[in-house]
Amino acid sequence: xxxxxxxxxxLKDKGVLAAMLKIPRHLFVxxxxxxxxxxDGPLPIGKGQTISQPYIVAYMTELLQLKGNEKVLEIGTGxxxxxxxxxxxxxxxxxxxxxxxxxxxxKNLLNEKLCYANxxxxxxxxxxxxxxxxxxxxxxxxxxxxxxxxxxxxxxxxGGIAAAPVGNFFQLMMRYFKKNDKIEEETLIGVxxxxxx
Ligand code: SAH
Numbered sequence: 001x002x003x004x005x006x007x008x009x010x011l012k013d014k015g016v017l018a019a020m021l022k023i024p025r026h027l028f029v030x031x032x033x034x035x036x037x038x039x040d041g042p043l044p045i046g047k048g049q050t051i052s053q054p055y056i057v058a059y060m061t062e063l064l065q066l067k068g069n070e071k072v073l074e075i076g077t078g079x080x081x082x083x084x085x086x087x088x089x090x091x092x093x094x095x096x097x098x099x100x101x102x103x104x105x106x107k108n109l110l111n112e113k114l115c116y117a118n119x120x121x122x123x124x125x126x127x128x129x130x131x132x133x134x135x136x137x138x139x140x141x142x143x144x145x146x147x148x149x150x151x152x153x154x155x156x157x158x159g160g161i162a163a164a165p166v167g168n169f170f171q172l173m174m175r176y177f178k179k180n181d182k183i184e185e186e187t188l189i190g191v192x193x194x195x196x197x
Contacts, residue, residue, distance in 0.1 A: 001025070001038040006058045013062040019088035020058055027109060028081040045079045047099050049194055052142060056191065057082050060140060063163040063175050063188070066090055070137035073155065075126030076196065080106030082142055083119060093119045094133050096126040098197055127196070129155040136160065143196035144171045153183055165193040 002021050011017065026037035028051060033043045042050040052060075061082070064072070070090045077083055077097035083106065086093045097103030100123045107121040122130060126141070127149040134155035141152070141164035148164055153176070156162055162176040173188040 001040075001054055005040050005055050009055060011055070011058050011062055013058075013066075015066060015068065015089045016058050016061045016085065019061075019085045020054065022088060023081070023084045025054070025081060027113070028079040028084075045102070047102055049078055049099065049102060051079045051081050052193070057085055059189075060142070060163050060173070061085050061089070063173075064138045064140060064161055066138065071133070072138040072140065073130060073133075073136040073152075074140050074142065075152070076142035077103050077106045077121065078142065080110050082140070084110060084114065084116065086140070087116045087119050090138075091118060094122070094130050094136070095119060096122045096124055096130060098123070098125055125197070127151060131155065138162065140164070141196060142193065144168075144191075144193040145196040148174065148176065153178065165191045168195075 002017055029037045029043050041053050045051050066089045071092045072086050072090050074083055074095040077095040083095045103123040110116045110119055129151050135157040137157050137160050139152050139156050139162040144165040146168050156178045158178055160178050164174055165171040166174045171191050173191050175186045177184045
């Protein structure tokens with residue numbers, strides 16, 4: 001997966017590639033999809049949601065330009081695979097999922113089974129952010145809002161970076177840099193994510 005889907009398409013962030021070599025993706029996909037765990041596309045995880053294509057997980061993580069000492073807020077825990085990639089690389093991950101069953105399942109897998117000690121889980125609407133732990137060095141949204149939620153910009157540290165798929169039907173991957181309390185945006189590739197509610 002890492003060679004054929006990530007390196008061959010030009011992804012080269014060493015931390016991201018090492019994390020994805022290490023994490024057992026098959027533990028994150030439901031029983032019915034196990035045979036396709038390392039497949040080059042998204043897979044259903046129940047409740048109408050999906051685990052993103054490995055390439056997209058790697059691509060988005062690379063966009064965040066992580067060094068390792070960051071505090072990251074993730075919106076859309078889903079099955080927790082992207083969460084694990086982040087937790088392998090950075091100091092602390094805060095992740096919010098709106099569907100309780102998915103959030104609890106991910107928490108159980110990541111905390112109990114895989115023993116990650118640097119992930120905090122919350123069930124709720126990620127558009128509100130997580131003010132107790134703000135500001136964050138990085139923010140990543142893995143569901144598509146029509147427009148990047150303003151509250152999340154206010155919880156991004158100055159000098160921080162955010163990445164999200166933005167749009168209703170057609171979505172574009174966006175990256176935002178907060179500099180001197182202003183947001184600079186960069187438009188990247190066309191993508192397809194489940195909507196951010
Ligand atoms: N990174 C996840 C992506 C899951 S799909 C993975 O690879 O498994 C996107 C997730 O975002 C879904 O689980 C969906 O329930 C969740 N979501 C959608 N809107 C949300 C919101 N407003 N707040 C928190 N989570 C949200």
